[in-house]
Amino acid sequence: MLQKFQPRRLGVLSAFFSPSRLRALFRRGELGLVIAGAFVGVTSGCAVTAMSLISRELHSLVYGIPDDDRLSSAAMQITDKSLLLIAPIAGGILLGLMIFIMSRTRKKPMIDPIEANALHGGRLSLTDSILVAVQNLISNGFGASVGLEAGYTQLAAGIASKFGYKMQFRRADLRMLVGCGAAGAIAAAFNAPLTGAFYAFELIIGTYSILTLTPVVVSALISTFIARMLAGDDFTIDVGRFGAVVPADYIPAILLGGFCAGVGILIMQGVAFVEELARKSSIAPPFRPALGGLVVGLLALISPQVLSAGHGALHLNLGSEVTLWGLASLLLLKSLASAVSIGSGFRGGLFFASLFMGALLGKIFAYCAPYFDHTTLTPVIYAVVGMSSLAVAIIGGPLTMTFLALEITGDFPITALVLAAVITSSLVVRTTFGYSFATWRFHLRGESIRSAHDVGWIRNLTVARMMRPDVHTASVSMRIEEFRHDFPIGSAQRVILLDKDDKYAGMVLVPDIYASPVEKDDEQHGLADFIRHRNDFLQPQMNAKQAAALFDQTASEALVVVNDLIERKVIGLLTESYTLRRYSEELDRRRREVSGEL
Numbered sequence: 335m336l337q338k339f340q341p342r343r344l345g346v347l348s349a350f351f352s353p354s355r356l357r358a359l360f361r362r363g364e365l366g367l368v369i370a371g372a373f374v375g376v377t378s379g380c381a382v383t384a385m386s387l388i389s390r391e392l393h394s395l396v397y398g399i400p401d402d403d404r405l406s407s408a409a410m411q412i413t414d415k416s417l418l419l420i421a422p423i424a425g426g427i428l429l430g431l432m433i434f435i436m437s438r439t440r441k442k443p444m445i446d447p448i449e450a451n452a453l454h455g456g457r458l459s460l461t462d463s464i465l466v467a468v469q470n471l472i473s474n475g476f477g478a479s480v481g482l483e484a485g486y487t488q489l490a491a492g493i494a495s496k497f498g499y500k501m502q503f504r505r506a507d508l509r510m511l512v513g514c515g516a517a518g519a520i521a522a523a524f525n526a527p528l529t530g531a532f533y534a535f536e537l538i539i540g541t542y543s544i545l546t547l548t549p550v551v552v553s554a555l556i557s558t559f560i561a562r563m564l565a566g567d568d569f570t571i572d573v574g575r576f577g578a579v580v581p582a583d584y585i586p587a588i589l590l591g592g593f594c595a596g597v598g599i600l601i602m603q604g605v606a607f608v609e610e611l612a613r614k615s616s617i618a619p620p621f622r623p624a625l626g627g628l629v630v631g632l633l634a635l636i637s638p639q640v641l642s643a644g645h646g647a648l649h650l651n652l653g654s655e656v657t658l659w660g661l662a663s664l665l666l667l668k669s670l671a672s673a674v675s676i677g678s679g680f681r682g683g684l685f686f687a688s689l690f691m692g693a694l695l696g697k698i699f700a701y702c703a704p705y706f707d708h709t710t711l712t713p714v715i716y717a718v719v720g721m722s723s724l725a726v727a728i729i730g731g732p733l734t735m736t737f738l739a740l741e742i743t744g745d746f747p748i749t750a751l752v753l754a755a756v757i758t759s760s761l762v763v764r765t766t767f768g769y770s771f772a773t774w775r776f777h778l779r780g781e782s783i784r785s786a787h788d789v790g791w792i793r794n795l796t797v798a799r800m801m802r803p804d805v806h807t808a809s810v811s812m813r814i815e816e817f818r819h820d821f822p823i824g825s826a827q828r829v830i831l832l833d834k835d836d837k838y839a840g841m842v843l844v845p846d847i848y849a850s851p852v853e854k855d856d857e858q859h860g861l862a863d864f865i866r867h868r869n870d871f872l873q874p875q876m877n878a879k880q881a882a883a884l885f886d887q888t889a890s891e892a893l894v895v896v897n898d899l900i901e902r903k904v905i906g907l908l909t910e911s912y913t914l915r916r917y918s919e920e921l922d923r924r925r926r927e928v929s930g931e932l
Contacts, residue, residue: 364545367507371514371549372556374497378490378518379560385471385482385489386523386565392475393642396421404646405477409638418477418638419631425476426627429469429680430620436465437619446484447491447516447538448773456495456508463492469681473623474642479630479671480682481643483523490519490557491538510546513539517550518557520734525562526741529734530554536731537770579747583711587751590699590716591723591758594692598727598759599767601669601684601691608677619679626678633671637664640671643682644690652693652717658701665694684771688728689721696720715748722752723759730770732756795920797881798874800913801895801906805830810839813860814847823848830894830904831865837902838894840865871896872908878917885910 394401397417399408409418444466450458470485494515498508513534521530531554535542539550612622633640639647651664672687696717711719722735729735732753739752763770808817810831821829826844833839842864870888872881872895884893895906 364548367510367545367549368552370498370501370503370511371553374490374494374511374514375518375553375556376560377493377497378515378553379522379557379564381467381489381493382486382519382522382557383561383564385467385485388471389475389482392471393477396424396476404649405642406639406644406648407646407650409477409634409641412638415635418634418641419628422477422627422630422634422641423624424627425472425478426623426625426678426680428476429472429623432469432472433623433679434620447487447512450491450495451509451512451538451540455505456498456503456510456512458492458495458512460492460496463488466681473675473680473682476627477630477634477641478627478675478680478682479640479642479644479668479687480675480680481684481686482682483520483685484681484683486519486523487516487538491515509539510549513546514550514553517554521554522557522561524738524742525558526738527551527554527558528737529741530557532734532737533731536734537729579711579751583751584754586699586702586711586716587719587755588758590696590719591755592762593699594695594720594723594755595727595759595762595766597691597695598688598724598763601673601688602728602767602769602771604669604673605676605684605771608673612677612679623679626674626680629674629678630671633667633674637667639664640667643686644668645686648690648693648721651697652714656697658698661694661698665691665698668694684728685725688725692721692724693717694720695724711751715751718743718748719752719755723755726756726759727763728771730760730773732760795878795916796874797872797876797878797895797908798906800878800881800916801872801874801908803906805894805904805907807832807904809834810865811860817842817847817861821847828892828907830907831861832904836904838871838896838904840868841892841894842866866890867893871902873898874905878913878920881908881913882910882917885913 390401393399393405397405397409397412398414399405399412412418444462445454445458446466447458450456467485467489470480470482470488473480474482474485491512492515494511495508498511503511516538517530517534519530520533521527524530531551534550534554535546539546617625630640639650647664647668651661656664668687668691672684672691676682676684694717696715696719697713699720700711700713700716718739722739725738726732726735735756736749736753740746740749743749806821806826806829808820808829808831810833812820812831817829821844823844828841828843830841831839842861843866846864847861867888867890870884870890870893872884872893874895874897876884881893885891890910892907892909894904895908897903897905
């Protein structure tokens with residue numbers, strides 16, 4: 335009896351979990367999105383834990399430190415100091431070999447979650463994400479001065495995007511799911527679910543809505559639970575005892591925020607300078623990481639605290655008294671090591687490095703605290719304010735860094751100080767520089783992305799997709815008599831003129847030809863007096879917004895589309911009214927998708 339029932343039961347279960355039924359479940363409404371967010375939270379927690387354990391094993395294998403120690407603090411006890419120099423070089427060689435192989439086998443550039451959500455509707459290659467995670471592990475594992483947060487978010491978001499694509503999620507839902515992956519990654523990395531959730535809202539999704547709130551928060555909570563269950567790491571800072579926060583404490587906090595903004599801009603420009611220097615050099619890309627590893631190794635001989643992300647070094651400097659000269663020297667070495675690491679081709683980000691350098695800035699600023707009357711802040715509190723302020727300047731996300739301070743200290747009054755400082759830092763950076771680290775790198779590549787707001791749809795709404803290919807053409811040398819014969823009144827609204835090489839030469843309106851008082855003898859003359867827009871035309875790769883701007887500039891109701899600026903072959907015609915209508919329709923559809931009306 336059991337043997338007869340079991341196949342039937344399995345058949346029912348397989349039918350229930352069939353791809354079509356799962357797609358219907360996830361696309362049915364908000365509950366399906368929450369379930370998808372929970373699944374992404376599980377995968378994100380597992381991915382972060384796996385990468386963290388692999389990184390620690392690499393540190394232990396390469397440098398010979400205990401598994402439970404952090405490289406940036408334990409490296410000072412390494413007896414064989416040559417490892418400090420050799421290991422980053424070896425990592426650079428290994429990474430260079432990987433870059434060489436990838437340059438032969440892969441042609442498309444890799445994109446990160448911000449770019450995927452801004453330009454590609456949440457489409458992110460899982461293969462590329464795995465490769466980025468492996469490169470990040472090699473870089474961090476061999477001591478390059480980069481963190482793992484970039485690899486965490488890339489891998490978690492890549493898994494989420496792949497899952498959403500297989501389940502045929504809508505564009506807006508797929509973008510949200512990528513945000514869930516990033517939220518889970520940051521939440522698991524810092525044991526901070528609120529930080530992870532607002533990291534997704536501010537940096538990956540680019541907006542906050544009621545529809546995205548529950549899936550993102552669920553993903554962050556579950557990812558944090560999974561990471562704590564598997565690894566048990568807890569990133570906290572004990573601020574100790576201090577007096578109550580008084581209004582006078584906000585003045586130095588705000589000044590520290592502005593100070594961190596200036597340093598953050600210098601660090602971002604320093605990374606760009608190293609990258610530009612590497613590009614202009616004759617050194618091939620596969621050899622650059624090894625050279626960068628040499629520089630990092632030499633800096634590590636001066637202070638091993640510059641190695642890796644800096645988790646151990648952060649707690650080491652927070653818990654001990656360090657001279658002003660020692661803090662300033664370490665800040666300079668760490669910023670130089672991070673700029674060289676990223677600029678030379680090592681994979682990673684500046685998330686935790688900015689937290690570490692910000693803590694150093696805060697303790698440096700604490701030496702000025704006696705000049706502020708009636709303040710009650712301790713050097714550790716200045717360090718917390720500084721780490722959040724510098725992280726905002728470089729990474730962005732004021733609320734993200736504010737909640738990070740709250741979750742790692744558990745102290746609300748300090749969080750209010752941090753909020754004042756990060757708002758100041760963010761405002762200074764936006765008004766004087768205008769970019770975060772990620773968007774600054776997009777700018778250097780020629781992209782105009784300032785955030786993760788979805789601008790990809792407008793780029794997809796191109797002139798080539800909207801234009802009408804059937805156009806009326808005539809020779810620019812045609813006489814008026816011939817033109818009236820070939821194009822009687824009512825046969826066409828406008829005619830495109832071509833020269834002897836079939837290049838675009840202008841446009842004439844048929845009503846103009848018939849409305850003009852032309853004498854009998856003038857009918858033998860040409861169309862020169864009626865030609866419009868000789869040098870005004872569209873190109874197929876332009877988007878609807880660019881086309882609308884050109885219509886407004888030329889005061890034309892229609893423009894010709896040519897293949898390029900050299901050949902100027904006419905391939906179509908586009909009207910202003912149709913462009914604005916399509917743009918308005920797409921804009922309304924995107925708004926409805928975001929609000930959940932579809």
